[in-house]
Amino acid sequence: MANDKKVDIENNLTLIRSLIAKHKRHDHIFAGVGMFVIISLTITLLVLFLDLVFDGYPRFNLDFLTNFPSRRATAAGILSAWVGSSLVLIVTFFAAVPLGIAAGVYLEEYAKKNWFSDLIEINVTNLAGVPSIIYGLLALGLFVYGFGLGQTILTAGLTLALLMLPIVIVATREAIRAIPIHIREAAYAVGATKWQVSLHHVIQYSYGGILTGVIIGMARAIGETAPVITIGALTFIAFLPPSPVGLEPPFINFEWLEAGFTVLPIQMFNWISRPQMAFHVNAAATGAIIILLTLLMNGLAIKIRYNIRKKIKW
Amino acid sequence: MKPLNLKKLSAVALLGAGILSMPTMAAVDIVKVDGSSTVYPITEAVAEEFQIATRIKVTVGVSGTGGGFKKFCRGETVVSNASRPIKLSEIKKCKEAGIKFIELPIAYDALSVVINKKNDWAKDMTTQELKKMWEPAAQGKITKWSQVRDSWPETPLRLYGPGADSGTFDYFTEAVIEESKAIRGDFTASEDDNVLVKGVSGDKGGIGYFGLAYYEENKNLLKAVAIKNATGDFVLPGLKTIMDGSYNPLSRPLFIYLNAAMVESDPKVKKFVEFYLKHVAELSKEVGYVPFNEQEYAAISNHYKTLQTGTAYKKPEIGLSVKQILEMSAASE
Incomplete structure (x- = not known):
């Protein structure tokens, strides 16, 4: 047995x-x-x-960064392109981030769960997948002609902000959802209002996630060409927009928003479509710089997120 | 975590709001040019030199010939680059907006028909033979070189050409097939001419066409084909043959269109156009195009000085000389 x-x-x-x-x-x-x-x-x-x-x-030298485009490939640079890209991204950032975070917080914390908020939710998720050229056409009709903003940095910034908005909203909501309910309950228990809970706790703790969304959105925006071409970005521009900061009061001016511009991907595309090999070298250098910029932005995001997460102790 | 810095947040929000509520200001004084990507390198070169010489700001966009005319006829640009003459529909749009234009031919662009280096049979071709290869009826049927000319070998015929969005494609179909945009569907199409260069240079039975500048850059990889012209001679593309007009029908004039009212009223625009006409011969050559001869540029300058508006192309036409264009343009209104 x-x-x-x-x-x-x-x-x-x-x-x-x-x-x-x-x-x-x-x-x-x-x-x-x-x-x-x-x-x-x-x-x-x-x-x-x-x-x-x-x-x-x-082409990896300082001249390439400080020269304007030129018919001589070796003398040509990307000054107007990188300045244009940077200024457009600044507008994009200031338009998309506050709006995106506010929308995310509203949808997550304030909105009643009914068919209407469901509809908004479906739309937001949908918008994240819409091809960028559609945003370009929308912006051409709405910003350029509807609002009469013209083919300016402001228009381009707002267009890319539209593109980025759904990404920020979705990221904000995901980040907020990751916050334990106890945090909110504890705050409510000591008499905090919804606004205080959102501002002091919810947004604070979701910074990391929001930031990731913001950077991913910005990295997408920097490489976009189609919508920027659609709204009428230039190719040859050998002067810089008016400086945003001046020596005379009020020190800050917004004239640059009204300026024409070009961006890095357009400059790159123009060079790659030229017959001369020397221009292809320029295009390759520009491409490497775009990738490097994206990499830097993503790296920065990961670093900041890491630092913020380290500080959070529940 | 430290509590959120409200001041910082509100400053950011304020700045954002400030940006969004900016009133639109009058644009700075800039000579605005837009249009064809083919003409772009010439205008870019002129704009570059003009800006250095006069400190007047110039911007050049690339919306394509059609896109450029759209902006031009809305009054958004003062000069429009065009790789083909203005179309009737575009003339109508301009007319509706009350915009009169001056048409100026500025240089030649030539199409070169190219073959593989190892191709030792097809030294010359007639446009009829090109038509036989490329016309819609050839689709799926003309697949060997021997089908085009009896003395050519049975090597498979493979075609490489620009895609349908390109002005080069439009011109080729008009000049060879005699019907705009009519072409067989089974060829390798690419908007990037470098792809066509690679295709033909790696394919013994390959044949393709693109702008002369691409052939000049890739002479070591490709061979150009001599094309039979109107007088019956087989002519290779080159600076000389294009300038004297013997390389036809595959060379075409490029244009700029000027907003007549702006040229008259705005001294900056006037300066720009005068600078353009003065330097276009040397600059167009430098960026890979073929200039007209001196007498022709003198005639163009005279035409410009009369501020004569209108186009020579009331109906589509191929192979007009500069003289003919200017005469017809002058007689148009």
């Missing part, structure tokens, strides 16, 4: 062991597939990036 039992147990054990081994095998397979995907993606990106760097290497 005892012997039988022992055999039974042993049989059982081998069964369980084989089961564990099988599941572990699945584990390994999944990890392997995941690793493969990540590595092949990273390698692809790296190869593309290095290719651009090698092609554009002769």
Whole structure:
């Protein structure tokens, strides 16, 4: 009898062991597939990036950043393009971030759960997937002609803000949802109003997540070409917009918002479509700089998010 | 976590609100040019030099010839780059907006038909042969070189050409197939001419066409084909043959269109156009195009000075000389 039992147990054990081994095998397979995907993606990106760097290497100098476009490829630079891109992104940031965060907080904390907020929610998620050219056409009709803003930095900034808004809203909502309910309950328990809870706690703790959304949105905006071309960005512009800060009071002016502009991807596209090889070098250098900028922005976001998360102790 | 800095937040919000509620101010005084990407390199070169010489600001956009005319006929630009003459529908739009234009041819752009370096049979071609290869009826049927000319080998014929959005494509179909935008569907199309260069240079049976500048840049990879012209000679594309008009029908004039009222009233625009006409010969050559000869530029300048509005192209026409264009343009109104 005892012997039988022992055999039974042993049989059982081998069964369980084989089961564990099988599941572990699945584990390994999944990890392997995941690793493969990540590595092949990273390698692809790296190869593309290095290719651009090698092609554009002769142009990596200060002149390239401080010169205006020119018919002579070696004398041409991206000054008006990177200044244009930066100014447009500043407008985008100040338009999309406050609006996006406010919308996210409202939808998450204030809005009643009914068909109307469902409708808004579906629309917001939908908007995140709309092709950017559609935003360009919308902006052309609405901002350029409807509001008469013209083909300016302001228009481009607002257009890209539209593009970025759904990303910020979705990120804000996700971040807010991650905050434990106890935090809110504790605040309400000591008599805080909804506004105080949102401002002092909800937004505070969701900064990390919101920031990620903001940076992803900005990184998308910096590479956008189609909507910016649609609203009428220029290609050759060899002067800078009026400076936002001046020496005379009131020190800050907004004339630059009314200026024409070009952006990095347009400059790059123009150069790549030229027959002369020397211009392709410029295009490669510009491409490398765009990728580098995106990488820097993403890196910054990760760093800030990490610092903020470290500070939060629940 | 420290409580949110309300002051900082409100400052940011205020700045944001300030930006959004900005009243629209009058634009600074800038000579605005837009239009064709083909003409762009010439205008860019002129604008660059003009800005250095006069400190007057110039901007150049690339909306394509059609997109450029749209802006031009709304009065948003004062000069429009065009790789083809203005169309009747566009003339109508301009007329409705009360905008009169001056048409100025500025340089030649030539299409070069190119083949693989290893192709030793197709040294010359007639436009009929090109038509036979490219026309819609050839789709799926003309697949070997021998089907085009009997003496050519049975090598597979593979075609590379610009996509339908390009002005080069429009011109090629008009000049060769004699019907705008009519072409067979089974060829490798790309908006990026560098792709066409790669395609033809890597394919023994390949043939393609694009702007002369691309051929000049890639002479070591490709061979150009001599094309039979109106007088029956086979002519290779080149500076000389294009300038003397013998390389036809695959060379075409490029244009700028001027807002007549602005040229008259705005000294900056006037200066820009005069600078353009003075330097376009040398600058267009430098960026890979073929200039007209001196007499022709003199005639264009005279035409400009009379401020004669209107176009020579009341109906689409191919192969007009500069002289003919100016005469017809002068007689148009």
